[in-house]
Amino acid sequence: MMNQLLDAKGLNCPLPILKAKKALKDVPAGGTLEVLATDPGSVADFQAFCRATGHELMESTQDNDVYRFVIKRLN
């Protein structure tokens, strides 16, 4: 399955979400987008974003100050 990577480290709200939205357009249905971010607010933001858009937030983890999200495009 195609896994795209979006490096949103150092970017502040709302850029991680805006760039993820744009990147997801190129992800086929069933594919995943991995997002790396340093914005702590992005944890809640990506949960809300996935709820609102119907995509699946498969992973939301933190390693030091880098947050890692894996979003599966469902539609």
Added chain:
Amino acid sequence: MSGGATGSASANAKSMSIIVTKGSLDWAYPPFILATTAAAMNVNVTMFFTFYGLPLLLKKLNLQVTPLGNPGMKMPMMGMHMGLPNIVGAIPGVDAACSVMMKNLIKKKGVASIEELREAAIESDVKMIACQMTMDLFEYKLEDMIEGPTLGGAAAYMEIALKSDINLYI
């Protein structure tokens, strides 16, 4: 090529309207952040630019912020949050300097510029309406504005607002 829907095709899509009435650098952020984020979440967004918000549609932006009469404005300086006394803010050139400093801080912190947010809004099909009355009042020409916004008045806005789930006045 693009498979991402902006939500306009969905019957259940929520909608939001924003009246944008202010044109300073600090006040430009809330409407554009909300509009772009909502659009990313499949909300149909309309922005109505009126009065001092209208210049936010100009092709070339040079937004300014002032500490004068802005008691809530306290910037991180030397480990503290500091405000500038009004008497200093009133000196010619201080506004311009503060605006440059604010823009540098924004860039340094990885926050999007207004130009970037505006571009993202247009890309996400956020509908933008320029208040016709304000265009006349302050003698703005459509040629000076970016491509995309349509002209409208209060009734055009009102019809959209009546159908929207969220209506904001900023």
